[in-house]
Amino acid sequence: ACGKGSSSSKEDTLVFGRGGDSTSLDPSRVTEGETFKVTVNLFETLLNFGEQDTTIQPGLAKEWNTDDGLTYTFNLEEGVKFHDGTDFNADAVVANFERWANGDADKFPYYNSMFGGFKGDEGHVIESVTADGEYTVIIKLKRPQAPFLKNIAMSMFAIASPTAFEKGDDQFERNPVGTGPFEFVEWKANESITIQKFDGYWQKGLPKLNKVVFRSIPDNSARLNALIAGEIDLADGINPSDAEKIEGDDKLQLIKRPSMNVGYLGLTVTRPPFDKKEVRQALNHAIDKETIINSFFEGQANAAKNPMPPSISGYNDDIEPYEYNPEKAKELLAKAGYPDGFEMELWAMPVPRPYMPDGAKVAEVIQSNLADIGIKAKIVSYEWGTYLDKASKGEADAFMLGWTGDNGDADNFLYVLLDEDNIGSNNYTYFKNTKMHDLFIEAQTEVDEDKRVELYKKAQVIIHDEAPWVPLAHSTPLLAAKKGLTGFLPHPTGSDLLSNVEFK
Amino acid sequence: MNNRNRVLTVNDLQTTFFTDSGEIPAVDHIDFHLHDGEILGIVGESGCGKSVTSLSIMGLIPSPPGKIVGGEILYDSLNLTRLSEKEMRKIRGNEIAMIFQEPMTSLNPLFTIGNQMIEAILIHEKGWSKKKAEERAIEILKLVGLPRADGLMKEYPHQLSGGMRQRVMIAMALVCNPKILIADEPTTALDVTIQAQILKLMKELNVRLGTAILLITHDLGVVAETCERVIVMYAGQIIEEAPTKLIFENPQHPYTKGLIQSVPDMRFKKDRLHSIPGNVPKPGSIKSGCRFAARCEFAFDRCLHENPELYSTADVHQTRCFLYDEERVTVDEHKAIIES
Amino acid sequence: MSTKPLLKVENLKKYFPLKKGLFGRTVGFVKAVDDLSFHVNEGETLGIVGESGCGKSTTGRLLMRLLEPTEGVVEFDGKELTSLTQEEMRITRRDIQMVFQDPYASLNPRHTIGKILEEPLIVHGVLDQIERKKKVKEFLEVVGLNEYHAKRYPHQFSGGQRQRIGIARALMTNPKLIIADEPVSALDVSIQAQVLNLMQDLQKDFNLTYIFIAHDLGVVRHISDRVAVMYLGKIVEIAESEQLYERPLHPYTRALLSAVPVPDPDFQKEQIIIEGDIPSPADPPTGCTFHTRCPFKMDSCTKVTPQLNEQSLGHSVACHLYDSKVDNDIKQMEGSL
Amino acid sequence: MSGKTPKLDGIIEDEKEKTNGPWREAWRSFRKSKSAVAGMIIIIFFILLALFGPLIAKEGINEQFAPDRFQPPSSEYWLGTDDFGRDILSRIIHGSRISLSVGFLSVIASVIVGSFLGIVAGYYGRWTDTIISRVFDIMLAFPSILLAIAIVSVLGPGLENALIAIAIINVPNFGRLIRSKVLSIKEDEYIMAAKAIGMKDARILYSHILPNSMAPVIVQGTLAVATAILEAAALGFLGLGAQAPQPEWGKMLADSKAYLQSAPWTMIFPGLSIMLTVLGFNLMGDGLRDALDPKMKS
Amino acid sequence: MLSYIGRRIMQLVPVLLGMVFIVFMMIRAIPGNPAQLILGQQATAEAIATMNAKLGLDQPWYTQFFKYLGGILQGDLGESMRTRLPVADEIWPHLAATIELAFFAIIIAIIIGINAGIISAWFQNSWFDYIAMILALVGVSMPIFWLGLLGQWVFAIEFSWLPTTGREQVRDPVHAITNLYIIDTMIQGRFDQLWQVMRHLILPGVALATIPMAIIARMTRSSMLEVMRSDYIRTARAKGQKMFWVVYKHAFKNAVIPVLTVIGLQMGMLLGGAILTETIFAWPGIGRYIYDAINFRDYPVIQSSILVIAFIFVMINLVVDLLYGLIDSRIKYD
Numbered sequence A: 001a002c003g004k005g006s007s008s009s010k011e012d013t014l015v016f017g018r019g020g021d022s023t024s025l026d027p028s029r030v031t032e033g034e035t036f037k038v039t040v041n042l043f044e045t046l047l048n049f050g051e052q053d054t055t056i057q058p059g060l061a062k063e064w065n066t067d068d069g070l071t072y073t074f075n076l077e078e079g080v081k082f083h084d085g086t087d088f089n090a091d092a093v094v095a096n097f098e099r100w101a102n103g104d105a106d107k108f109p110y111y112n113s114m115f116g117g118f119k120g121d122e123g124h125v126i127e128s129v130t131a132d133g134e135y136t137v138i139i140k141l142k143r144p145q146a147p148f149l150k151n152i153a154m155s156m157f158a159i160a161s162p163t164a165f166e167k168g169d170d171q172f173e174r175n176p177v178g179t180g181p182f183e184f185v186e187w188k189a190n191e192s193i194t195i196q197k198f199d200g201y202w203q204k205g206l207p208k209l210n211k212v213v214f215r216s217i218p219d220n221s222a223r224l225n226a227l228i229a230g231e232i233d234l235a236d237g238i239n240p241s242d243a244e245k246i247e248g249d250d251k252l253q254l255i256k257r258p259s260m261n262v263g264y265l266g267l268t269v270t271r272p273p274f275d276k277k278e279v280r281q282a283l284n285h286a287i288d289k290e291t292i293i294n295s296f297f298e299g300q301a302n303a304a305k306n307p308m309p310p311s312i313s314g315y316n317d318d319i320e321p322y323e324y325n326p327e328k329a330k331e332l333l334a335k336a337g338y339p340d341g342f343e344m345e346l347w348a349m350p351v352p353r354p355y356m357p358d359g360a361k362v363a364e365v366i367q368s369n370l371a372d373i374g375i376k377a378k379i380v381s382y383e384w385g386t387y388l389d390k391a392s393k394g395e396a397d398a399f400m401l402g403w404t405g406d407n408g409d410a411d412n413f414l415y416v417l418l419d420e421d422n423i424g425s426n427n428y429t430y431f432k433n434t435k436m437h438d439l440f441i442e443a444q445t446e447v448d449e450d451k452r453v454e455l456y457k458k459a460q461v462i463i464h465d466e467a468p469w470v471p472l473a474h475s476t477p478l479l480a481a482k483k484g485l486t487g488f489l490p491h492p493t494g495s496d497l498l499s500n501v502e503f504k
Numbered sequence B: 001m002n003n004r005n006r007v008l009t010v011n012d013l014q015t016t017f018f019t020d021s022g023e024i025p026a027v028d029h030i031d032f033h034l035h036d037g038e039i040l041g042i043v044g045e046s047g048c049g050k051s052v053t054s055l056s057i058m059g060l061i062p063s064p065p066g067k068i069v070g071g072e073i074l075y076d077s078l079n080l081t082r083l084s085e086k087e088m089r090k091i092r093g094n095e096i097a098m099i100f101q102e103p104m105t106s107l108n109p110l111f112t113i114g115n116q117m118i119e120a121i122l123i124h125e126k127g128w129s130k131k132k133a134e135e136r137a138i139e140i141l142k143l144v145g146l147p148r149a150d151g152l153m154k155e156y157p158h159q160l161s162g163g164m165r166q167r168v169m170i171a172m173a174l175v176c177n178p179k180i181l182i183a184d185e186p187t188t189a190l191d192v193t194i195q196a197q198i199l200k201l202m203k204e205l206n207v208r209l210g211t212a213i214l215l216i217t218h219d220l221g222v223v224a225e226t227c228e229r230v231i232v233m234y235a236g237q238i239i240e241e242a243p244t245k246l247i248f249e250n251p252q253h254p255y256t257k258g259l260i261q262s263v264p265d266m267r268f269k270k271d272r273l274h275s276i277p278g279n280v281p282k283p284g285s286i287k288s289g290c291r292f293a294a295r296c297e298f299a300f301d302r303c304l305h306e307n308p309e310l311y312s313t314a315d316v317h318q319t320r321c322f323l324y325d326e327e328r329v330t331v332d333e334h335k336a337i338i339e340s
Numbered sequence C: 001m002s003t004k005p006l007l008k009v010e011n012l013k014k015y016f017p018l019k020k021g022l023f024g025r026t027v028g029f030v031k032a033v034d035d036l037s038f039h040v041n042e043g044e045t046l047g048i049v050g051e052s053g054c055g056k057s058t059t060g061r062l063l064m065r066l067l068e069p070t071e072g073v074v075e076f077d078g079k080e081l082t083s084l085t086q087e088e089m090r091i092t093r094r095d096i097q098m099v100f101q102d103p104y105a106s107l108n109p110r111h112t113i114g115k116i117l118e119e120p121l122i123v124h125g126v127l128d129q130i131e132r133k134k135k136v137k138e139f140l141e142v143v144g145l146n147e148y149h150a151k152r153y154p155h156q157f158s159g160g161q162r163q164r165i166g167i168a169r170a171l172m173t174n175p176k177l178i179i180a181d182e183p184v185s186a187l188d189v190s191i192q193a194q195v196l197n198l199m200q201d202l203q204k205d206f207n208l209t210y211i212f213i214a215h216d217l218g219v220v221r222h223i224s225d226r227v228a229v230m231y232l233g234k235i236v237e238i239a240e241s242e243q244l245y246e247r248p249l250h251p252y253t254r255a256l257l258s259a260v261p262v263p264d265p266d267f268q269k270e271q272i273i274i275e276g277d278i279p280s281p282a283d284p285p286t287g288c289t290f291h292t293r294c295p296f297k298m299d300s301c302t303k304v305t306p307q308l309n310e311q312s313l314g315h316s317v318a319c320h321l322y323d324s325k326v327d328n329d330i331k332q333m334e335g336s337l
Numbered sequence D: 001m002s003g004k005t006p007k008l009d010g011i012i013e014d015e016k017e018k019t020n021g022p023w024r025e026a027w028r029s030f031r032k033s034k035s036a037v038a039g040m041i042i043i044i045f046f047i048l049l050a051l052f053g054p055l056i057a058k059e060g061i062n063e064q065f066a067p068d069r070f071q072p073p074s075s076e077y078w079l080g081t082d083d084f085g086r087d088i089l090s091r092i093i094h095g096s097r098i099s100l101s102v103g104f105l106s107v108i109a110s111v112i113v114g115s116f117l118g119i120v121a122g123y124y125g126r127w128t129d130t131i132i133s134r135v136f137d138i139m140l141a142f143p144s145i146l147l148a149i150a151i152v153s154v155l156g157p158g159l160e161n162a163l164i165a166i167a168i169i170n171v172p173n174f175g176r177l178i179r180s181k182v183l184s185i186k187e188d189e190y191i192m193a194a195k196a197i198g199m200k201d202a203r204i205l206y207s208h209i210l211p212n213s214m215a216p217v218i219v220q221g222t223l224a225v226a227t228a229i230l231e232a233a234a235l236g237f238l239g240l241g242a243q244a245p246q247p248e249w250g251k252m253l254a255d256s257k258a259y260l261q262s263a264p265w266t267m268i269f270p271g272l273s274i275m276l277t278v279l280g281f282n283l284m285g286d287g288l289r290d291a292l293d294p295k296m297k298s
Numbered sequence E: 001m002l003s004y005i006g007r008r009i010m011q012l013v014p015v016l017l018g019m020v021f022i023v024f025m026m027i028r029a030i031p032g033n034p035a036q037l038i039l040g041q042q043a044t045a046e047a048i049a050t051m052n053a054k055l056g057l058d059q060p061w062y063t064q065f066f067k068y069l070g071g072i073l074q075g076d077l078g079e080s081m082r083t084r085l086p087v088a089d090e091i092w093p094h095l096a097a098t099i100e101l102a103f104f105a106i107i108i109a110i111i112i113g114i115n116a117g118i119i120s121a122w123f124q125n126s127w128f129d130y131i132a133m134i135l136a137l138v139g140v141s142m143p144i145f146w147l148g149l150l151g152q153w154v155f156a157i158e159f160s161w162l163p164t165t166g167r168e169q170v171r172d173p174v175h176a177i178t179n180l181y182i183i184d185t186m187i188q189g190r191f192d193q194l195w196q197v198m199r200h201l202i203l204p205g206v207a208l209a210t211i212p213m214a215i216i217a218r219m220t221r222s223s224m225l226e227v228m229r230s231d232y233i234r235t236a237r238a239k240g241q242k243m244f245w246v247v248y249k250h251a252f253k254n255a256v257i258p259v260l261t262v263i264g265l266q267m268g269m270l271l272g273g274a275i276l277t278e279t280i281f282a283w284p285g286i287g288r289y290i291y292d293a294i295n296f297r298d299y300p301v302i303q304s305s306i307l308v309i310a311f312i313f314v315m316i317n318l319v320v321d322l323l324y325g326l327i328d329s330r331i332k333y334d
């Protein structure tokens, strides 16, 4: 397969530079974004998200319906083939679901968290998955799950070729076989992953590219350099500070990824003085989000007032944000019994993330903001693994973190990040509120979208008042590409489908 | 003796080291000559400039800091100080060869004896085949009395004893039949029994091959046994020159006298050794007057201010001491008297 | 000169193990000193000569127990040194001192001369500070140096001066015996004479006993009352120095004496040039160790190790030529020499 | 004849020169080397900067002034400003404190620990030697930067921990040096002489062996300061060393590498500072080696 | 000779065992739980517990240690926790990348460093000597991450003479056989690719070569100066030998041993110490691999790759020691 592209004169190979390598090419086995970036092009899911949002669109299932939110019927595309020649049909879908449901949390972590466990588990949502003829699949649930369709559309629940995965899971994740527009060619660890056009792809005329190479360049500046030098065509993870320059470069174009994230400063409510609501509110008033956004997101972000981005349904836009007002902050501190401030640790993220391109620097601004109201903050940083581990144990006073949505559902932000059920995992602030908890549980099984929105809006009011976070920003992650590149539509989840991309 | 050819003549040679701590005139205006086929000895205490003299002749003064700043060295009629490095290379090893004090370190430890011998031959015998050079090397190793010459060719220096190494050094110096062999303290590092072997060999070779030898040593015994003529050096200067017999029978310079007397003689027991007080000065440390004045029991005023020349006291005997300037003094006095 | 032995050495041996391999297996021995017996009388000088590597320095160090002997007894002043504890030995070293060959290497380059000289006194806890300083000054003058030299460092002295310092250090504790290991061989001839004279003067003034190690036969003759000749770790001949130089018995001694160049062009001497090199002490020849080079080698020499036998009063030699059995042969040999 | 009284000998031509100890002697030859003096001047410059610079540099190191972000060098900001609008010159000046103290402190710590272990191993030998040497072997078989990273990972990132890590990785270097020095000095003749006068082992150790092993330690120490500064900068660069907002040079480099093209001064100057300081120590170390190592003396 | 090698390798065993032990204990002291990192932010506590059990992390450390040791003795380096691949399989491509880079760097360093050192010593105190030695000093003082960035900026971005990052032209990837691309492209006769691979090596190679080059130059010079003073050099010159041969044959062979030692040490350093260069130039090497593994608490990967590096390091030293013997017949191995 190698050397195939070198002769053709038309540019049809895309080199996509990104920050890290994938850990696996079996999307169902990992939780990490770099894997999905590749697999979204190799595999397809029953349902798709919209091109640049998280609305539900047909995928391998061209139609679907449900009456009660418990039984879903999917009608599949016909004539679809896996890369290895296996036919795609209802049996294949069932085989995939069987595979997941018979696994364990270690093997299929996402399945576990999205569908509440595995076969036989108490919390397992899926009752059964059955084929009804060649091209119809029926999924029965034990109880309604509001974001069920969104879950089905997530890239980890991609339908893989049963012939391939039956050879063994470990073998499969190195030699992925799906129905996607591209098929797998080669993986050079930490260097590059090459995929090429799947000639038997069912959607005619796609993909437009012949070959895609995903190249890992860990350092943001180095990646941009490689783009400028023409070694790569598309670069992920562009520093906001470079945006201006890229826009000024007539050989390059800046591409903005729709934002579906939030970056925040978490306040561990179990650690004094953050057990006092006033203190938390004071911090909300003290931090100058505008400067942070101007300086370190270079304007490529919106100030956040809620723990979820506005693009997601359920966002409460009526909430009045805490204004930047050091005086008010001081008052609140005084009220809480800290007229002279106090000393605290401020944990700064050691790694750049889409929601926080430069945690350490933002921390420095926050530090100086806090100094203005008399709080002495010491910036502390651990390397990432330790950081998460320690923060999840509630060892931080205040820590910076963020979240990118997986499926565009409010539940995926609010419940995951702030509910008491998730203390010890993703609720790092240890915030607990019974009223809010009840709202969340209700929303999870509510199938009526309007009612759900109401529930989440109520929850946001509580969160705003209790202020376990200082929501900072919803950033617009930046990408940059060579001028002639078209058809690239970055997806808010970070998994970009490349079938429409071509060079002009 | 005088009718013999001079193969080497050193005229007014001056070699100075320009160091951080000042100029060191290690060899300070020396004149001497070497006859065809003779063995000339140079004696003197450590640091008096013996090695620098010999290295000057070879053009091997480490430079910087050393430099020949004056005088000439005539090989036949060729002035060696004027030659380019390339021309000098043709002389070295071919016309004038040299062996050094330390047989232990003078051979390159990482090459076989054969390799080093053959190299010495091929440098000067351009057209020779390796085979021919090898044969020559073996021949010459046998000449210096080394047993199993064939085997030695493949051995490394460290496998040889000190005496054998010095023989190899001599052999290597002789491969191109040089006219002159300079031997800088060739036996100092050896035991007496081995020293005797080497000195005997050198005398034999001198007779058989007619090579003139400049033998540098600090051992008066070696001089007495080996050399025809002796030069005594002190602090960079020649202070006395004479045939060996004369030096020992009638040493003239107070230093030479003291030196001869201060050596304990194995043949009989002296009650007490003569000792010359003070230390051997470094060249250049005494700026004015006779270099030996400070240690000399006969020193008088003039010695402290003026450096004596070499005065010929007999046809073949020269001494750098005012005590032997009487003639001149008288001549000068005569002149003075006549003029007045 | 009294004839009371101050030092008595019996069957002294030092074998250095030759180690090899990962676990340091001993695969052989360097017989550096092999069965020495001799004595030194009070007030006399015993010279030890021999070619390099024959074990002279090792002998010197064994006497002071700077090396532990493999075997043998050293008796000093009635005390058996070889059985003392380390601490007792340390204290006894007051009475036996050493002068080294390389005067520069044996002086700590970072200490002043004053400190170097004072150190033996401090170590042995004699005298208080003021007296120590006084004694340093006194001994500096004894060896021909000056008081102000005490503040200087070794590198500021010439070789001869350094050796004087080495001698002064040895004298500081008023020792009875001084072992001088080639104290003049690093010095120039004219300086050598100064140091030899100094040593002789001091011997008289302080009633010292010397063991004088050297390879220069002239120097040894000059300074010694008795001389021992060593070859490959063994004494081959020992005698009053007159005796030894005038009537050497051992073929090695003779060869050695004949090899020394004499500073007299008129002197005609018998030339015995022995061939070959000294064998390695790690692999000494069997029987008489000299037989490989000996012009008078006999069959028995390769097999039987000759013992030191007294031939005349105080003159012992280890050579089969002088065995009574072969008495007749000797006479013949003597004739041919 | 004058040989009669030895007292006369030797004192002729002895001018009363000043006493020159080995240290003074070393200083003299050190002073002669231009490069060594240049190195010393650089170091003194940075030390002065570290001591008094903060008084001169009026701009606060951490005062952020957003409107002045990325000012190129000008008369107001000699070396320009960084992404927070902070004066780079002030930060470099304050950074010299960090770099120098990390350099010195870590080396002092490793010298102390290394010397102790080295002496124990070299002087007492046998199984202590075996154990200590083996541990050194093990440590030296790690690439040092990896070892430092691992140690910092254990201790957590931060300047103090970086310092500790650097100190630890340097211990075997000093330990070995001292050990070999002790072993070789043990064989020197003046040690034999000291034993011959009946000196005790302990005294030999501290009065002879230790002072004579100081010179190479000083040389090695100076050079090690250079590497320590580099290592600290490397750790800072990887984000494992100094933490924001400390103006550590390596960290400054890492923070500004994104602006290499748009604001090159943000990374050129910290890099230059590292290089110059390290160069200073290397130059001085070389000079010291020439001055203190008697082997090199002609 | 063979028995010497055998013995040396035997001596390695305790060192390597010690290393395994130290690494093992040390990385377990790093706070943070691999399971958490593998499962990500979403993981539930029970998932983490299952994962721990699966990875054997719930067992006491000594059980884990001896299990690991047992594995190593059977040639099993364990399995990466993150990618679930055998470490042995994963290590090689990374190691090969670093080996290629390190070799390239060390060869540049040797060629330039040794010659600069020799010429400096030969013409001591000449302008060449001064300039070379100043450059060498600057070289050892260079923060290479800085130099690498500057090099990238100037040569790759401003002038576009050289590629900025990576090992190969991604558009035309090398088909990996041995993973040493220089060899792979040659086997396949793809000289166009070889050229590209070489171009990619230049910037990181030179950045990496700087320090060893400087060290080698300095070491060569001082070692040569010492040798040039020796008697046998004088002997060689007294024979009438040309200075060039005196220097390059007689002197250099004698001066080379300390230089070899330095080269060996530096090569070891380059193998593991290339992290910074590898980061800047996105070089998929072993340093980066270990660094990532540390971040992910991928215990088997850290343990095994450090072990492999240390093993190579010690083997390089062994080779260097054996080279001594080839050069100097006085050195005996028994």
Ligand SMILES: Nc1ncnc2c1ncn2[C@@H]1O[C@H](COP(=O)(O)OP(=O)(O)OP(=O)(O)O)[C@@H](O)[C@H]1O
Pocket: B017, B019, B024, B026, B044, B045, B046, B047, B048, B049, B050, B051, B052, B053, B062, B065, B066, B218, B282, B283
């Ligand atoms: N490379 C050098 N640099 C500076 N001075 C030197 C150098 N070589 C020799 N000298 C000086 O030249 C003087 C004479 O040295 P030379 O080597 O000729 O003495 P020598 O008579 O051969 O002594 P020895 O018997 O010790 O070999 C010495 O005092 C020394 O100071």
Ligand SMILES: Nc1ncnc2c1ncn2[C@@H]1O[C@H](COP(=O)(O)OP(=O)(O)OP(=O)(O)O)[C@@H](O)[C@H]1O
Pocket: C016, C030, C031, C032, C050, C051, C052, C053, C054, C055, C056, C057, C058, C059, C215, C281
């Ligand atoms: N510590 C030691 N370990 C092993 N062998 C030794 C040791 N010390 C001396 N030897 C060996 O013992 C033999 C005698 O050495 P010693 O130093 O006593 O000789 P020497 O007669 O003093 O020689 P020189 O005249 O060269 O000083 C030599 O072959 C030497 O190699």
Ligand SMILES: [Mg+2]
Pocket: B050, B051, B052, B184, B185
């Ligand atoms: Mg000389």
Ligand SMILES: [Mg+2]
Pocket: C056, C057, C058, C181, C182
């Ligand atoms: Mg000796």
